[in-house]
Amino acid sequence: MLVDSHCHLNFPELADNMQAVLQAMQGNGVTHALCVSVTLEKFPEVLAVAEAHDNIYASVGIHPDYEDIPDFTVEELVSLARNPKVIAIGETGLDYFRLSGDLEWQRERFRLHIRAARQSGKPLIIHTRSAAEDTLRVMREEGADQVGGVMHCFTESWEIAEAAMELGFYISFSGIVTFKNAAALKEVAQKVPLERMLVETDSPYLAPVPYRGKTNQPAFVKHVAEEIASLRGISLEEVAEATTRNFFELFKLPQPCS
Numbered sequence: 001m002l003v004d005s006h007c008h009l010n011f012p013e014l015a016d017n018m019q020a021v022l023q024a025m026q027g028n029g030v031t032h033a034l035c036v037s038v039t040l041e042k043f044p045e046v047l048a049v050a051e052a053h054d055n056i057y058a059s060v061g062i063h064p065d066y067e068d069i070p071d072f073t074v075e076e077l078v079s080l081a082r083n084p085k086v087i088a089i090g091e092t093g094l095d096y097f098r099l100s101g102d103l104e105w106q107r108e109r110f111r112l113h114i115r116a117a118r119q120s121g122k123p124l125i126i127h128t129r130s131a132a133e134d135t136l137r138v139m140r141e142e143g144a145d146q147v148g149g150v151m152h153c154f155t156e157s158w159e160i161a162e163a164a165m166e167l168g169f170y171i172s173f174s175g176i177v178t179f180k181n182a183a184a185l186k187e188v189a190q191k192v193p194l195e196r197m198l199v200e201t202d203s204p205y206l207a208p209v210p211y212r213g214k215t216n217q218p219a220f221v222k223h224v225a226e227e228i229a230s231l232r233g234i235s236l237e238e239v240a241e242a243t244t245r246n247f248f249e250l251f252k253l254p255q256p257c258s
């Protein structure tokens with residue numbers, strides 16, 4: 001039993017093949033998935049996927065790469081997060097890789113998300129790229145430790161992982177950990193305690209080996225978990241059991257019976 005803690009099932013690559021995508025999940029023992037919001041405009045699509053399927057959950061938030069979108073308020077996020085299928089706030093965070101210039105607006109939006117998470121009591125899904133120090137600083141300044149969450153698609157150093165875990169955050173590994181050139185990340189995946197770890201696909205992007213370059217899908221989270229198991233010299237079942245338990249604990253959902 002595995003959970004894909006971060007995917008974009010509403011994106012056309014997956015949404016247009018939903019039945020096949022769900023069947024492939026079942027075939028690989030991937031029982032649940034969290035469909036993550038990237039703009040409020042597309043949030044109704046995310047919620048619709050979650051409401052149509054018992055085993056799919058939703059988040060609400062605005063990805064830091066989307067600059068030209070309307071302003072939003074903490075109250076708006078909190079109100080959308082009231083739906084019981086919405087289990088997290090995000091994805092939010094900082095991305096200094098894709099965009100440059102004055103990114104104060106990114107940090108401001110990130111702060112609004114943290115405030116919304118604290119108000120709604122729903123954990124954060126944090127995206128950070130080439131911005132780790134600022135991400136941690138904003139998390140500390142806004143009291144993100146009071147609500148917790150996950151550092152999604154983690155690609156940073158062990159020191160950053162440790163700092164995030166000290167703030168009560170989980171570390172989620174994606175297909176990047178299966179890439180040959182990801183030696184440093186493979187080391188981090190060996191060190192993060194199993195009880196702080198999640199796995200994800202970030203599909204339709206970032207397909208793991210042996211599907212690298214193809215369209216990714218939640219079923220492929222099995223290859224992420226297999227890689228982590230082999231790096232740590234433990235069984236796939238151990239990784240699956242721990243990451244599944246962590247998912248239900250973090251997002252305050254009843255643990256499913258196995």
Ligand SMILES: [Zn+2]
Pocket residue numbers: 091127152153
């Ligand atoms: Zn992301």
Ligand SMILES: [Zn+2]
Pocket residue numbers: 006007008036091202
């Ligand atoms: Zn994502």
